[in-house]
Amino acid sequence: MTMSEGDLAVTEIKFVRGATIAARPPPAAMTGALGWLRANLLSSPFNIALTILIALLLAWLIPELVKFLLIDAVWTGADRDACREVVQHREIGACWPFVWERWSYFVYGSYPIPQRWRVDVFFAMLAIGVVWLLWLEAPRRDLGSVYFFIVLPITSFILLTGWSAIGLPPVDTALWGGILVTIVVASVGIVCSLPIGILLALGRRSRMPAVRLFSVVFIEFVRGVPLVTVLFMASVMLPLFVPEEYSPDKLVRALVGIALFASAYMAEVVRAGLQAIPKGQFEGAMAVGLGYWQMIRLIILPQALKITIPNIVNTYIGLFKDTTLVFIVGIFDFLRTVEVARIDPKWAAPVTSTTGYAVAAIFYWIFCYAMSRYARAMEARLAQGDKR
């Protein structure tokens, strides 16, 4: 009787279900490696063509890369002769001894050699702070944020610039360089831009005209000007208006410029998120008696920031790479140190520049990809609240 029910439903007017149909596992073609392949790589003729095209591209690109970076690479040597085809009589890939020798310059710039341990301590403290803050199961994360947002900036400042009273000789920021500068500029930009951006975004939606006007003017002005211009204005025009002795440090001016620039972009990213929150959420929060800042902090921002994570990280990645533009006001960031090192006559060889740029590419890619992966993991974690 149960076998014929399906037929009954189509042919007869009267139908009453006897036994309910139990759930069955999906057909084999939908599961396993084969199912994945079929669904993701070979689902349509266009998809098949793309898969083949990309496979060919990878087949061409990867051996070339491996050949240059590893197989043909030079691993040891004292100067340019180790990396020149005319001397070695073989095909030459990456010139690694050049990187080994200039690596400390890439990391510290011209930071005085006896004081470089201070930079190492800074890197270690920053790494601890980042892990403490970003690892969601870490113990005492409240202490972690106090450490990251209060202790770390103050101690880093003292550590890196120096304080004679405690026996740390001052180091002029003009001597800073390399990865140190890139990390400092990027961290300050990343840490400052989100809170300032949030305030600007809220300001732009404020009911108070003065606040709204200020936010709009600030955002539109900063966004309407290239970063290079902002940096130029910060480093060239500011001294024209401010007396020499009050004029802040060159690096500080660049930091402020980058932070404000990133804030304006962040403000628009956050505003998009705020706009996506239904009016009912605001009303629900107000109706239970929450004040404005409680509503924003407890109800609106957690939801708005969650949906803007991809865009926030996109802005962060852009910012991280934009830090290279500080070279234009004479600050030696990582890319600039690579630039300087690659024209060193001691290592002048056809592959030196390529090797230097490869190192730079790998460095930036590692940081940006790490940000991207972390954001994906966060999204997946936050999406748990949405599951139905």
Place this chain on the structure above:
Amino acid sequence: MSAAGNSALRLKPSQLNTPVAVELVGVNKWYGDFHVLRDINLKVMGGERIVICGPSGSGKSTMIRCINRLEEHQQGKIFVDDVELTNDLKKIDEVRREVGMVFQHFNLFPHLTVLENCALAPIWVRKTPKQDAEDIAMHYLTRVKIPEQAGKYPGQLSGGQQQRVAIARALCMNPKIMLFDEPTSALDPEMVKEVLDTMVGLAEDGMTMLVVSHEMGFARQVANRIVFMDDGQIIEANVPEEFFNHPQHERTKLFLSQILR
């Protein structure tokens, strides 16, 4: 409509000698040029239950949203529990602490669990210790018969369950007055009853309620008075028996003939 059908008379004393809970005096409101509330005068006594009905766009929702200042009125006075609603933010906060609201689309906070939704306001607004606030939350979740859902997120619940959470969330602030803005309009038909039953339970406990609803069975059973609105004005208000059996105004008769078949 509900299990509490026989208690209808007990629920509706004809005269209430309680203090005034909500009073609207000559309230007018405009959206731009559109005159959405016109000379609204309404006095709601403590413990009284008012059901407000009328066609869409008649200003019913706008009126009750003025009572907790989700909407601003331009003329007239609104008193809630003897506090006049003005631009004074302190007064507005004071009123919102005493007035609970339930929305058509629940407006639960999707990033918080059911328990956190309910405990949030006691913790942040009343400064109740977290453990006590969660006890209060569990008490009211039990009362709306879904304590077992406390750890879930709103998105995992059915519409009826979500609306009961919304009622519990409002009750956690121990309000003197409850506003309901079409609480069953967005629900699947099978879920309407569970929400109405919860509301009947509240009415039996003597809560002052203003309910915008087209659930006429509920109105008949629970309301002390029914208010009919059209074009931003109160057209007719009366006790349910009179309102349904002997409507006076032509517009009321037309409305009732459309919805009661």
